[in-house]
Amino acid sequence: MLDLSIANQTLRSVPELKYVNADNVVRYRAIMRFFYQEYKRLRYWMKPEEVYTGVLEWNVLPTYTLDQCVSDLEQLEEWGNLASRHDGGRAATLEEYMKKNMQYLLRPYSIEIERLLETLEKVTGYGGSLESTLFDSIAEKLFAIRSMGWESSPEVALELWATLYDAFKRLHENAADYIASLQTAKAEEMMVAESFLIFKDRLTNYLQNFIQALQRSAYKIEGNLERIHESVRDMFLAQVVNTELDKPRLEETPSPDALMAELHQGWSNLHRWFLGNGVTPSELTLLERATKDAIARIVRSVIRMQERKRSGVSRKKELEHLGQWFARTQKLGDAHRLAGLTFGLFQTRHLQGEDLRHSDRAEQSMWDEAPTVRMLRSRSRKRTGKQDTEPVPENEERKRRERQFFLKRQAEEWEAIRELAERGRLRISELGTVSVQTRIRLLHWIGRCNSAPNHAFVTPEGVRVAMMNAKTKERTELISEDGELHLPDYEFVFALTEAARQAAVTTEGGT
Numbered sequence: 289m290l291d292l293s294i295a296n297q298t299l300r301s302v303p304e305l306k307y308v309n310a311d312n313v314v315r316y317r318a319i320m321r322f323f324y325q326e327y328k329r330l331r332y333w334m335k336p337e338e339v340y341t342g343v344l345e346w347n348v349l350p351t352y353t354l355d356q357c358v359s360d361l362e363q364l365e366e367w368g369n370l371a372s373r374h375d376g377g378r379a380a381t382l383e384e385y386m387k388k389n390m391q392y393l394l395r396p397y398s399i400e401i402e403r404l405l406e407t408l409e410k411v412t413g414y415g416g417s418l419e420s421t422l423f424d425s426i427a428e429k430l431f432a433i434r435s436m437g438w439e440s441s442p443e444v445a446l447e448l449w450a451t452l453y454d455a456f457k458r459l460h461e462n463a464a465d466y467i468a469s470l471q472t473a474k475a476e477e478m479m480v481a482e483s484f485l486i487f488k489d490r491l492t493n494y495l496q497n498f499i500q501a502l503q504r505s506a507y508k509i510e511g512n513l514e515r516i517h518e519s520v521r522d523m524f525l526a527q528v529v530n531t532e533l534d535k536p537r538l539e540e541t542p543s544p545d546a547l548m549a550e551l552h553q554g555w556s557n558l559h560r561w562f563l564g565n566g567v568t569p570s571e572l573t574l575l576e577r578a579t580k581d582a583i584a585r586i587v588r589s590v591i592r593m594q595e596r597k598r599s600g601v602s603r604k605k606e607l608e609h610l611g612q613w614f615a616r617t618q619k620l621g622d623a624h625r626l627a628g629l630t631f632g633l634f635q636t637r638h639l640q641g642e643d644l645r646h647s648d649r650a651e652q653s654m655w656d657e658a659p660t661v662r663m664l665r666s667r668s669r670k671r672t673g674k675q676d677t678e679p680v681p682e683n684e685e686r687k688r689r690e691r692q693f694f695l696k697r698q699a700e701e702w703e704a705i706r707e708l709a710e711r712g713r714l715r716i717s718e719l720g721t722v723s724v725q726t727r728i729r730l731l732h733w734i735g736r737c738n739s740a741p742n743h744a745f746v747t748p749e750g751v752r753v754a755m756m757n758a759k760t761k762e763r764t765e766l767i768s769e770d771g772e773l774h775l776p777d778y779e780f781v782f783a784l785t786e787a788a789r790q791a792a793v794t795t796e797g798g799t
Contacts, residue, residue: 320364460571705729760776764776
């Protein structure tokens, strides 16, 4: 349900923006820009005479008068851009005091509007950048949050959150802008120009360095986020809220619930950006994919330009010189070396045939082996004569054998898993001598459990395998038919899912 207080605040009309598109926009913009520049010089309350003199110095309003300036200031005050107060300090008589001598102050909304307009004036494209150091900063701050204790000062928590979220916003906004700049029509025109060949190495190295930093730090960030439990997160955000509320404010202090909701939303944005929401890929994955696509586009553009340059050049003299070079070689080995240096490795072709070696000597050259004769069909579309049709091969017998072999292997796999699952609980040290297949299966289970966040997974047969002591220090020895393996004494707990129980009943009924 929509919060009405939020709706009234954020969805209202903005009269403070009227001066940007008003009829006398040049006069209003000049006054507001003068106020903003003086605000940055720490001058706040301005008199109409000071505003009038400052605007005239720009020579943009040659026929401007003081009365017009006073009228414009009153209009801007009516729109909410300026605040005013009566200036009676210089009055010497009662008449001078009663006369309207006002001073004007820029309001907070107007400050942000002028700051936005000043930023927009500098925009010439998407801009942005790929700052790889931000990944290290985010990973470092997340590790610091994970390592915080209850005795940490709230000021430290506020500083950590401010640095973390500022780095996250810069990373997201700058990377999005930079990748977008590579998709513009100007970038497409640049990539087909000859001058791009000089610039492409720097651009490619820039993108590749960013990808390497992303891949190097992404696992640290994801691991720290997964290890920060909700209790640690709530404790950390509560300290941030308390420190923020302790600041002395002249404006209205936000409520603790609203501030906590805002911080939770920021943390959710950070978590979704790096880990996703379980349905769609994370923004980090999309950024990596977009950067790789940009590198691929650059490489394709360079290849096309090089091919266009080579297409119009005749290589007849080069080929004639190379042919004479081959003709002068006296030995076949020299010709092979020359071909290797000239053409490199040819594309491999896999030809079916029986390898009948006459010697087991490892140092024997492939050129000394007897050739394997294999008849090749012509790929030419031109028919040289009548060709006999070949019947479609009958593969039913081979399919039947493969099906029987698969069912037999599946039954053996299920039987082995069922025997282990019937125990309910299994420790490596309790096993005797096991087969090679069982050893491979156990190692596969250990790898799956160690990589899962909760140290558990479900097999394709519907058996849930959970490792109870993933960080055990006890060691044991697994004896298999093909050797001995020293490893931690892990303990597994097995549980059949409903689908696995039904499969077991069906298997027993069929048996």
